[in-house]
Amino acid sequence: MLNVIDHPLIRHKLTVMRDKNTGTKDFRENLDEIGGLMVYEITRDLPTKEIEIETPICKTKADTLAAPIVVAPILRAGLGMVSGILSIVPTAKVAHIGMYRDEETLEPHPYFEKYPHHMEESTVIIVDPMLATGGSSAAAIDMVKKQGATNIKLVCLVGAPEGVKLIEELHPDVDIYLAALDDHLNEKGYIVPGLGDAGDRIFGTK
Ligand SMILES: O=c1ccn([C@@H]2O[C@H](COP(=O)(O)O)[C@@H](O)[C@H]2O)c(=O)[nH]1
Ligand SMILES: O=P(O)(O)OP(=O)(O)O
Ligand SMILES: [Mg+2]
DSSP states (O other): OEEEOOOHHHHHHHHHHHOTTOOHHHHHHHHHHHHHHHHHHHGGGOOEEEEEEEOSSOEEEEEEESSOEEEEEEETGGGGGHHHHHHHOTTOEEOEEEEEEOTTTOOEEEEEEEOOSOGGGSEEEEEOSEESSSHHHHHHHHHHHHTTOOEEEEEOSEEOHHHHHHHHHHOTTSEEEESEEOSEEOTTSOEESSOSOHHHHHHTOO
16 A cells, blocks of 8 residues: 655655755755654554563553564665664664666666565565666565565655556555655656656765
């Protein structure tokens, strides 16, 4: 199911990121901050369990997270959201999924994967700022499913209708979270209006 997280702070920060005159430093900082703000909303339905603790006053029962959380950035661009997410969920483990998109065919090419233990019992949050054709995210979801993950969330900043459709078709069990649903893809597979090439803007490459 698609969830567009609509919040004035997120809209403001995303506008800064979309602006072509925004430099690497401000682009990175705003991406990180949006990552933190989005994850607060996304984790709203995480399962909790009651445990017994002792306060300075008495014994009591209180809630704690029931399952481990794994943040799985799709390299490189997804890396830009990790520290913002970890600032809200500091106990999360981090998986890495290396993927590049062929510039001609737009097909995703995985080149690296590394996971923490217990993927099957974790809530896995896959992050990539851009959901364009959806090929990279769909492939990343396949990869974490092969590791046994069943509770998977996909968190992107900007999505195109084409990418949302692909994920809904291939992985109807995965909830999609966006900060904005944009208009369409251009002939080169870039999101319009979008924010350009996220990896290049984060890392200052071209
Ligand atoms: O406007 C865009 C579109 C894509 N990217 C990069 O490509 C992948 C996602 O593309 P899919 O077509 O959905 O596989 C994403 O990892 C971005 O790194 C982009 O930066 N800007
Ligand atoms: O999906 P790509 O090819 O844009 O990868 P990166 O995020 O490393 O720029
Ligand atoms: Mg890129």
